Amino acid sequence: MSVSTRAKLNIVTVLGGLLLLALYFPYLWFGVTPFASDKEYSDAEIAVLLEGTDLPDYYAMPLPERTPEELAKQKEDFTWCRFCHTLEQGGHNRVGPNLYRIFGQPAGVADHFPYSDSFIAKARNEKWVWTPENMAAFIADPHVVFPGNRMRYPPMLGYEMSLERDANIIEYLLRETR
Amino acid sequence: MTEQLAPGQQDRVATLLGWAIFISFFVMFFNIINLPRTPLGQREGMQLWHDSLGWVVGLLCLVRLYWFAQGPKPSPPEGMPEDSFAYSRAILFMLVLVFAAEFLIGIFYAWGEGRNVNFFGAVFPQLVETSEPLRITTGYPHSALAFYYLMLFTIWFVLGWWQNRKYGAGWRRLFPGEKV
Numbered sequence: 272m273s274v275s276t277r278a279k280l281n282i283v284t285v286l287g288g289l290l291l292l293a294l295y296f297p298y299l300w301f302g303v304t305p306f307a308s309d310k311e312y313s314d315a316e317i318a319v320l321l322e323g324t325d326l327p328d329y330y331a332m333p334l335p336e337r338t339p340e341e342l343a344k345q346k347e348d349f350t351w352c353r354f355c356h357t358l359e360q361g362g363h364n365r366v367g368p369n370l371y372r373i374f375g376q377p378a379g380v381a382d383h384f385p386y387s388d389s390f391i392a393k394a395r396n397e398k399w400v401w402t403p404e405n406m407a408a409f410i411a412d413p414h415v416v417f418p419g420n421r422m423r424y425p426p427m428l429g430y431e432m433s434l435e436r437d438a439n440i441i442e443y444l445l446r447e448t449r
Numbered sequence: 450m451t452e453q454l455a456p457g458q459q460d461r462v463a464t465l466l467g468w469a470i471f472i473s474f475f476v477m478f479f480n481i482i483n484l485p486r487t488p489l490g491q492r493e494g495m496q497l498w499h500d501s502l503g504w505v506v507g508l509l510c511l512v513r514l515y516w517f518a519q520g521p522k523p524s525p526p527e528g529m530p531e532d533s534f535a536y537s538r539a540i541l542f543m544l545v546l547v548f549a550a551e552f553l554i555g556i557f558y559a560w561g562e563g564r565n566v567n568f569f570g571a572v573f574p575q576l577v578e579t580s581e582p583l584r585i586t587t588g589y590p591h592s593a594l595a596f597y598y599l600m601l602f603t604i605w606f607v608l609g610w611w612q613n614r615k616y617g618a619g620w621r622r623l624f625p626g627e628k629v
Contacts, residue, residue, distance in 0.1 A: 273531060274531055274532055274535040275531075275532050277532075278531075278532035278535050278536070279535070281536075282535065282536060282539045285604070286539060286540070286543055286601075289597060289600045289601070289604070290597055292596075292600070293593045293594065293596040293597035293600060294590070294593045294597075295593075296592075296593060296596040297589055297592040297593050297596070300596075301592070303585075303588070303589060303592070304585075304589070305585060305586050305589035305590070306582075306585065306586065307581045307582040307584075307585040307586070309582075350488055353488035353489055353490070354485065354486075354488060354489065356489075357489055357490075363562055363563075363581075363584070364581070365489060383581040383582075385585070
């Protein structure tokens with residue numbers, strides 16, 4: 272088979288160009304990066320980040336009594352979050368960081384998670400701590416609250432935001448991350 | 450190899466491998482579509498299928514790559530220039546290469562997240578330590594290459610449509626079988 276040099280160049284250009292485009296897609300679509308962070312936060316570092324805050328222990332507070340139907344609805348409302356986040360102690364970071372005992376924690380302290388620079392800058396400048404109120408503000412409009420952050424939420428076009436669902440998500444998080 | 454192939458035909462080994470890869474990947478594709486749509490914590494069964502079919506597709510593709518190098522080389526269908534045929538062959542080769550790469554990267558991804566790789570219940574032991582950097586740096590290309598083979602499928606059919614229109618190369622060659 273004798274293939275011209277021009278055809279060979281075209282093939283390499285097209286297939287190589289598509290490969291480069293494909294390599295960009297996971298970042299574009301899911302907000303992930305190919306690089307892990309080696310950052311681990313010690314208790315002392317977290318204590319410094321929490322200095323000046325006076326927050327209750329959210330996990331010591333009782334949760335409202337719920338019917339099985341209400342609990343099922345909360346779980347259903349949390350489904351989209353579950354694609355990217357683990358909630359269990361020691362759970363892996365996935366597309367998003369592990370959220371075990373997130374409430375009362377400073378933002379951006381999950382070990383090894385490659386947060387965006389803009390997320391960390393805002394979290395540190397504003398000493399952002401995950402209270403239920405801050406979480407509600409964040410999930411209501413994550414790209415306004417943390418401009419430039421990579422969380423892809425709302426998860427798809429046409430996904431209608433709802434305050435009721437946000438409240439369910441927060442209570443589910445409080446229940447499942449204790 | 451000295452086997453003489455008619456224009457637009459490929460040999461029996463390549464044909465059988467083509468069918469085997471097509472069928473196993475087709476089954477796996479449903480798993481690939483549904484796995485990311487399944488919440489974490491409910492993926493164990495699907496993951497076992499993913500791993501097992503990944504082995505099948507990956508190993509078949511490694512054999513197919515060997516056959517690309519060692520097997521008889523097909524010539525273009527009647528009327529199709531060598532250059533145009535080379536595009537089809539390059540896309541096909543790249544598809545097989547990407548599937549093989551997905552298989553190998555997938556194994557390291559599983560090890561990175563501390564998971565044994567299953568083959569229909571038989572466990573392939575973890576040979577590399579669990580590591581977050583390994584998980585992330587293999588997970589990213591595992592995902593990116595999936596986008597890549599979707600692009601390759603698309604240009605495979607677009608090019609095939611155009612080659613059929615321009616050279617009358619036929620549709621059958623776009624699917625597994627003797628025709629290339």
